[in-house]
Amino acid sequence: MTDARDPAAAPSPAADDPVAAALKRAAASGGRLASPAAVGQVAARGARRRRRTLAAGAALAVCLVAGGVAVAAVRVGGGGQVGPAVPPSPTSSASPPGSPSSGARSGSPSPSDSPSGTPSHPPSSSAPPTTTPRAP
Numbered sequence: 001m002t003d004a005r006d007p008a009a010a011p012s013p014a015a016d017d018p019v020a021a022a023l024k025r026a027a028a029s030g031g032r033l034a035s036p037a038a039v040g041q042v043a044a045r046g047a048r049r050r051r052r053t054l055a056a057g058a059a060l061a062v063c064l065v066a067g068g069v070a071v072a073a074v075r076v077g078g079g080g081q082v083g084p085a086v087p088p089s090p091t092s093s094a095s096p097p098g099s100p101s102s103g104a105r106s107g108s109p110s111p112s113d114s115p116s117g118t119p120s121h122p123p124s125s126s127a128p129p130t131t132t133p134r135a136p
């Protein structure tokens with residue numbers, strides 16, 4: 001039994017084709033004219049490839065280290081939750097024991113008891129008091 005891929009078994013119709021014959025002649029002449037690159041050129045290409053690979057690895061290492069430092073800085077510096085900008089006002093549950101509750105009237109007048117309707121003491125803030133310079 002003959003193999004279908006055996007060229008000696010049966011002549012193929014492509015062998016009679018002029019384009020196929022021209023391509024075969026071009027391949028044969030190209031094979032004879034081709035020569036390998038010089039050893040120095042091949043070695044230089046290999047050295048360039050090694051340098052590029054090493055440079056890419058170094059750049060990757062720098063990026064990984066910089067990213068790790070950034071993540072560590074965010075975790076260390078940006079610790080817990082941020083509290084309120086102004087401390088909350090005291091509530092009746094937060095008043096110290098023994099002090100009158102907020103619902104009971106104390107001996108001090110309330111801001112609405114003042115004649116002008118304005119509080120007698122300015123509201124306190126967490127900022128330190130400021131002084132205004134006097135003109136001489």
